[in-house]
Amino acid sequence: MEKTGRRTFLKQAGLLSLFTIVPSKVLGGPRHIAPSDQLTKGIIGVGGIGRSGYHFNSSEACRLVSVCDVDSSHLQKALDMGQQKLNLKLQGYHDYRDLIHDSNVDIVHIATPPHWHGTMAVEAANAGKDIWCEKPMTRTIGEGKRVVEAVKRNNRIFRLNTWFRFTDNFYGLGTTVEPLKKLVASGLLGWPLKVTISGATGFAWKFFWVGKDNLTPEKVPAELDYDFWLGPAPYKPYNSHRVHQTFRGYWDYDGGGLGDMGQHYMDPVQYILGKDDTSPVKVEVDAPQQHSDAVGTWRKITYTYADGCQIVLEGEGYESGNKIPYIEGPNGKVFKGFECELNGRPVPEIMAIIAELPDPEPQNTDFIKCVRNRELFALNEMNGHRSCTMVNMALAALRLNRTLEFDPVAQRFIGDEAADRLVDQPMRGSWKL
């Protein structure tokens, strides 16, 4: 009753608005949240990540109301968890479109494997929902472009969920990225900069996310709607290694450790380097040949931007043996643990120096507030798409096993038709974007 009451009210308010001006305080202010003004969310995909405490929660500001999964055992677990942990009777759905259609849901939280992200985000935006999407944002560059367009067209608030650009210690740095952002912006390191993301600088690539070749068909478990799980991905005979905890090992759904960790590690770098609205112009790979279906490992991936800045990824087991800088410019270096060198001399007091530098522009990091105030979230569909493009560029280069050049404006590869065909990859059935 409460739910429908609220919706009806909003609808009437909207119609009313054509003739009169309703003070927004009628819709509730930020200081007091009336139940009718509480935001609500629904989670699509309640496997590993969707059922983790970070996502599967409910608060006064944003209440969890529904969950969706094509695996009925996952769905049941989520419904039970809702009852036991949150004392909520959640609405369960098998078809994500029903969750999107549910007028009780304000925010759609996409926690499926990446091959679904683009389709679901576009549909949610079209349905007028705000979106919280897990990383990597999309499985192809083309799908990312569609998401950016749909979110803009429907004026939705979108959060891509990695957070290191604005909170938490950033792996090997041992601090948040803010001091590094300040240091880079100050020009003390010089320009261009080279960033090395490696075990040697405190970042591990999860190479256990590799696929298997020579898979044999297996019987689809009764609880899993495999065809719906595949969705836009090409149909391939079922094998349990393709789905659930191990899907990252297959190109059709993700891109291995790089897919899993790439956006976590590279999104903050795009922010630090001030590259949020652009992409590198070149990606080089050093890797064993990749299988057509199963994702393998790699030794080294090097990105180069038009201004000469570089990001180097060193694969697990292929890290530089010596102490190498996490970030290096003509005038300075920052090592793991924020050890710093300027003009060739160690600077133990670097944090004091950085503290004196102006803070970066404030970022909007409260997603619920962004939804209420319609402000762009710190990591939104636009910069999120750019950092996901880093991942997808390298995946294309790995699959083709060669250096690729990229046009950051057109967002296409240059002079390589095969790579270009990986920008927009075929989608199955009616799941075409």
Add this chain to the structure above:
Amino acid sequence: MKKLIISLMLAIMAYGITTAQDARNRTTSTIIADALAQLPAATQQEYNHIMAELASTGKEGLAQIAGMLSPSEKGENAKVEYALHGLTAYLHAEGEETRRDALRQALKEAIDNSTDNPNRAFLMTLLQRCGKAEDGAFFAKYVPDPYLMEWAVNGLIAIDGTEDVLMGLIEAGAPPRDVLAYAAGKKGLAAAEPAILDWCAETRGSDARPYYKALGAIGSKKSLPILSKAAKAQQYGWEADGATEAYVALIGRLAANGDAKTAVDEAKRLMKATDKANIRGAAMQVIFETEGKKALPLLVKALKSPDRAYRVNALRLAEPWADEEVYATIAKTLDGKDNYDTKTDIINWLGTNHVESRIEPIIAQFDSPDPETASAAFKAAGKIGGSKALEALCKRLGSDKSEDASTALLHFNGDVSPGILKALQGYTPMKVAAMKVAATRHINDAAPKIFALLDSEDAAVRETALATLAGVAGANDFDKICTIIEEKGTAASPALGKALLSSAARLPQDQAFSKTMKYLAASKIPQMYYPVLALCGTGEAISHLHKAYSENTGPAKEAALQAMAKVNDSKMADILYEIAVTDDRPDLLPRYAELVDLGGYTPEHKYIMYRKGLDAATDPSAKRLMLRGLASAGTYQALMLADSCQADPAISKTAAEAVRGIMAKNLGTYSGAPVREALERAREIYKAGGSADDGYAMDDINGMLSRLGSATVTPEYQLTPEEKAEGFKVLFDGRSMENFTGNLTDYIPVDGNIYVTATYGNGGNLYTKEEYGDFIFRFEFCFEKEGVNNGIGIRTPMGVDAAYEGMEIQVLDHDAPIYKGLRDYQVHGSVYGIIPAKRIKHKPLGEWSTEEIRVVGDRITVTVNDEVILDGNIRKACQGHNTAPDGSDTNPYTVDHLNHPGLFNKKGHVGFLGHGSGIKFRNIRIKRL
């Protein structure tokens, strides 16, 4: 070594000649089998070689590869998949058009010939990747196939230039119409509109989705009525038929295609027809993008909407065309009576766009009664910057909005010092807030003022001045601070100490040291100066601190020690260790570990230092630090020490992490039973952990264990007494390669075997240093992967093709399926191209076989695992004609019909004719006859 010489092959390719047999007379099947055995390629260079070689087999070869897929449910196709996927990528690069055509033909033939749907789908995926416009008809053929329809239509979508084919299918009206409609939409096939409109008219409900979607993507004005009607029927909401999205998309398309009037009219109609914010926003986007600044009145009107999403969207959409006039118009709203949320939105927008010209109305909102509006105004003023914003923000320091003002000043766009210096002259709360900003931003110009405020009558001001002194102190303030220290004594010491350090850090090191020593000598509280000595960190400074530590007691002694611990020099590691042990100060050990890490020591030295640290450490957290250090040292001893710590439950997890970490980097180097056991123990510890990450760690360790060499120690191979008596000589004793020459980089001794690590086409062969005429050559070999190809060269010169310039006794895993088409003179043990051997069944991979090659005059005898598989006479085998009697290239007398000019060599080297990795040899010995 039966492989083509790469340079020769490249030369052939350059002239565009494709041949079923290469210069070495290898058949296409052999070339393919040789190449497949090397897949997946380990490096890009290797990959390029193998793919070039496969591609050189031309259409015949490529078709053969594509035809090698076995039934998909068996799961045995990985090698072929690597080959085909690799070829598709490789030949779809610029400059490979000709050979790509051969691949396309091969793929198409294979699709036609296959009956296995998953295999056909795989091949179609490849064709989608490399196909050309003329493959359109091929894909069209499979559109009616229920299984392959997806791939067929996606092929048409992926490949440019297939529009005519697609149009033909659409005009024929054949099923599956929905899929064809999607394809038309994806390809922007405007000509399909009439047909799709017809189909649409016959369809109801969610089935209409593909047609709506297509019309939204390719439609003209003619599609407007049907889409607008359908969208209206859904009340412009999101429904499974996708009518609303299609309708919105079509309006956008009309605008983009130049029919601005229709688009804008339709968009305006839509805006009136619905209250849905996202749909109205989408309509507004069309209008704003079409009309530009002409849409300003609409923007102004939108700002009066109570719908925040709509308002903010209007502002954001105006960004591309907003100019000073627009800013001025919008900013006027801030003066009006509109609600605070609207004002907040406008302020946020002006701030994001750094609109300096509108700073005054923003400043006016600092005093808004709505806290959110006021807070937004402060934030925007900081983002925008400029002198007016600075003045206004500084004016609020010390007020009830002091916190907002300070935050904005800390991210202020520009230099804040002029404003802060002025605020230091203000009333007390303003002074206090300004001092804090001055200290955070280290405004040294503020130092004189803050020194003066140390004597303020107001206690709060004095206190803040003292606390912020360190933040502003510069190099020139050193003496002043020392004087105050001596005057005030210990009363205010911690803050003064910080200020002193801050000033010293800005002085040249020698000056800081000499000044400090001067004050220290005369001071009653010398410990105040110890941290500065630590900062100087020179030998002299350290020895002074050491002396102070030894000679003092109580707080002064402790201060000297703490200062020593702060010295950022790895030399301090030994000193601190000494104190930690002799004076029982285990609390120094974490700093010791840190210094060792900083020190740039060799791995061996690091190991020694962390081992010492581990011995001295008493509490588990310090032990863990040492273990992490050991992991970074990474030596074998470090591994063994970490292993021994796995038994201590308090630190076992860290020890296991160290074992895993060391082995991850040294898997190729460390082996043997102790290593295996260490890893097994680590795995047990992770197993007990039970978390997901522990599970991954276990998988990781299992992977390492499976790759770990099984040999424990490298034994020296010795001849049996019998062989010794017979006169055999050891060529390879398990360790030394001293009897060999040639490619010593790819043939390396590991665990008592010669491992072949050669990458394809590189590096060359391995030869005995000495030459041999008649001899018995004995060795053992072991295949480690399927399809290995090697060979024993005899009586051969170095650096040439031994099979022709000498003789080659074939070494080949001929049981591998990839060698199906092998000729009899190519099987294992054959005198290559001259005498076929009896075909044997090889032992399973990983097991050792023995072999003897006896060479006496023209008689060759080959014995494998005690079975004679070849016993023949080379002269008889070619009837004495090792070269063609007529001098041509074709020799009718040899089984491979080629000339073997070196067949009758009297002597030569014995060689290993490597053809890629995956084989090892051991116990190699020879006896001259």
